[in-house]
Each structure stands twice: as structure tokens, then as C-alpha cells.
Amino acid sequence: MSRSWALFDVGCGLGEKVSNGETTKNSLPELYRYIEETSDNPQKYINGILFPELCLGHTVFIASDYSMIQSLNKSGNLSSVSLNKPAVLGWIKLEMESIRDWGGYSSDSFEKAYENIYCGLSDEDRLVVNSIQDAIEHSKLPSQREIYHSGLHKVEFFEPDIAPEKLAKYHWDNFLALPRKPVSTVPMTIESAMEFYIRYTDRSVDLLGYNWS
Structure with a gap:
């Protein structure tokens, strides 16, 4: 990953029977079972991740793997990349809140571990942690x-089978936003959809007085 400039197809789709990503993300027992099955020394592996006391979700493992790759390849693609640990902690917090199955593990102990780490951060790093949550909330806005x-x-009101030029006029001449519905009552081919888009764009450019040159 650090030295390759291209990806390759492994010839296997990540369907439900292959990928267990969401399961290990939302279930702590499933996550630990996966670690047990794929690691020769599970505890050593956990102790080696960025935040061993917050062994949950996906982010901490992905970030830890990149950090390990970076340490092994000083001249690779990752050599100039710095790991933002406070941002990782922010994502861990979000993933902690999404866990639905804690099994026999105590969510309180993870919350306490998170708070201990968070309280030890500088004010600047706390802002980074908090910014992850803020960014997620902002992304949900229109x-x-x-x-x-x-x-x-x-x-x-809405006009079925509206012409692209008329739709552009509603938007940029009358400043009206019609309901978000299909512009055609019948299925459109890709060619027809592209023609509609081009005609709408051309008319919008004219109405907005934009000069391409």
C-alpha cells in the first residue's frame, strides 16, 4: 500500500457472506472474535494499536495499520503523511456511540477510558476531537x-415532462424551486438525460449572464 501506484482486483466481491465490516463495527464480541481468528497473538496486537484501551470500531485499526506501514517504509507514499491522533480519537468516539452489541463488556469502562485520554489532551487537540463530531453533524445538513x-x-406545484429551458427559467428568472421529482414521466435513456442536462445548463448560463470566455 505504501509503495504501489495502482490497485489490483483480487477477484472476490465483498458481499454479505464475505465482508464482516459492519458486524465488527457494531458488535464488540464479533470484533474480538475476528481478532482472535486473524491474529497469532491477539493481546499483543491489541496492545500495539494507537489506543489499546479503546479497542473498538474500525478507525483505530486502520490508523494503526497505516502507522505501522509508515514505520516500515520510510521512503514510501506514506512517508510524508502525519497521523492525526486527536482526529482518530474523535472518530473512535463516534464509533463507540454506534455500537449496538457490547456483549459481556462494559460500555462504561470504554467511556471512562475515552474521558481519561480526552482530559489529558491539550486544548488544541480537544478542538480537533470535537471537530469530528461537528463535521458529521454539518454533513447531515442540506x-x-x-x-x-x-x-x-x-x-x-410541479409540471410533469417540463422542458429543460423552462425549468431553468423557474430557477434563475423566477427564483422558484420546484419539488424534487423526476423531470420525465417516462424512463429516460442516458442520452436523453444528458441532452436534458446540457439544454438546462446552457439556458441557465444564459439567464445567469455567465460568459464562458
Whole structure:
């Protein structure tokens, strides 16, 4: 991973019978079972990750693996990358909250371990940890880059099979956001969809007074 410039196909899809990613992410017993099955010395492996007391989720293992690869290849692709441990801790906190099956393990002990680490951080690093949660919450908000949420007045009426030029006029001349529904009442081919997109874009450019040159 540190030295390759390309990926290769292993010839195996990651279907439900192959990938256990979500299971090990949401279930602590399943995670530990996986570690037991894939490691010659599970405890040694756990002791070697970035935050051994927070052995849960996926992020800590991925970050630890990258850190190990980096230590083994000083001149590889990862040689100039620095690991943001506070950010890793922020993701661990999010993954801790998503665990549905704690098995016989105490969630309180993990919460206490997290708090002990968090309290030992500098104010700057705490801001980084907290920024992960803030970024996730912000990502759930409607994007202002989407026409429907760009500040246009939202209306309830809609015209089936509307022409792309007329839709552009509603958006950029009348400043109205029609409901997000299919523009065609019949299935469109890729070619038809692309033609609609091009005609809509061309008319939008004209209405917005944008000069391509």
C-alpha cells in the first residue's frame, strides 16, 4: 500500500457472506472474535494499536495499520503523511456511540477510558476531537450547492415532462424551486438525460449572464 501506484482486483466481491465490516463495527464480541481468528497473538496486537484501551470500531485499526506501514517504509507514499491522533480519537468516539452489541463488556469502562485520554489532551487537540463530531453533524445538513436548498423560494406545484429551458427559467428568472421529482414521466435513456442536462445548463448560463470566455 505504501509503495504501489495502482490497485489490483483480487477477484472476490465483498458481499454479505464475505465482508464482516459492519458486524465488527457494531458488535464488540464479533470484533474480538475476528481478532482472535486473524491474529497469532491477539493481546499483543491489541496492545500495539494507537489506543489499546479503546479497542473498538474500525478507525483505530486502520490508523494503526497505516502507522505501522509508515514505520516500515520510510521512503514510501506514506512517508510524508502525519497521523492525526486527536482526529482518530474523535472518530473512535463516534464509533463507540454506534455500537449496538457490547456483549459481556462494559460500555462504561470504554467511556471512562475515552474521558481519561480526552482530559489529558491539550486544548488544541480537544478542538480537533470535537471537530469530528461537528463535521458529521454539518454533513447531515442540506447542501447549499443543491438547487433546492440554494435560497430559492420552494413551491409545491410541479409540471410533469417540463422542458429543460423552462425549468431553468423557474430557477434563475423566477427564483422558484420546484419539488424534487423526476423531470420525465417516462424512463429516460442516458442520452436523453444528458441532452436534458446540457439544454438546462446552457439556458441557465444564459439567464445567469455567465460568459464562458
